[in-house]
Amino acid sequence: MENKKIRVMIVDDMESLCRKYETVLSQSEEIEVVAAAHDGYQAIMKSAMLQPDVILMDIEMESKYAGITATSQILREFPKIKIVILTVYEDDEMIYAAFQAGACDYVLKTATPAAMVSCVKDAYYEKSVIRPQVAKKLRKEFKRIKNNEDSLIYTIYLVQLLTDTERNILEALHEGKDQKEICRERFIEPVTMKTHIRNIVKKMKQKNIEDVLSQVEQSGYFYYMDKIKSRQEES
Structure with missing residues (x-):
């Protein structure tokens, strides 16, 4: 019996980048790119229709926080989907906001193909092998600030x-x-x-x-x- 492939949706407002990431991910026999979306609304709608295993989600699209908003809404309805944030640079506050919305990891847009494929696989298999210390720190921090309205x-x-x-x-x-x-x-x-x-x-x-x-x-x-x-x- 053929092993189930990891079904991935790519969300980025630049179609050229979506095609680039699709090419990168398609090099892995374990991954199948099932869709691409170019704004938060499309991401939410296609998530509802396709329910991919993993979503690569850009943060800034039609608005500064479109990706974070979409992440929050998608996971509210489909908590089993794993969402990995695509980001240009490692800005702590934006990454924290993404994790607060429910993202399980992030990957730089400049990451190597191997790193991007590995990040998708780790998200799917619920492994925090890339940055376990960061993931642990974030989980503790979010618990601490959950009710802190001044943070x-x-x-x-x-x-x-x-x-x-x-x-x-x-x-x-x-x-x-x-x-x-x-x-x-x-x-x-x-x-x-x-x-x-x-x-x-x-x-x-x-x-x-x-x-x-x-x-x-x-x-x-x-x-x-x-x-x-x-x-x-x-x-």
């Missing part, structure tokens, strides 16, 4: 639940703009602004928008996001 990791996890519009409003408020000014800039009615504010407060699990801003600012979220943006612009 940067927890804040990143909550912020990625916001829509792009809600994140833009939160950033504008952080910059010191008042709600009336934001309404004028975004051409929205005050009642629509109130709805956005209410949604932000609810998703961030706070009592009011002032508490949300305090939580986000104390966590250092915007500081680290600016650092990430600067690195991306330099690369």
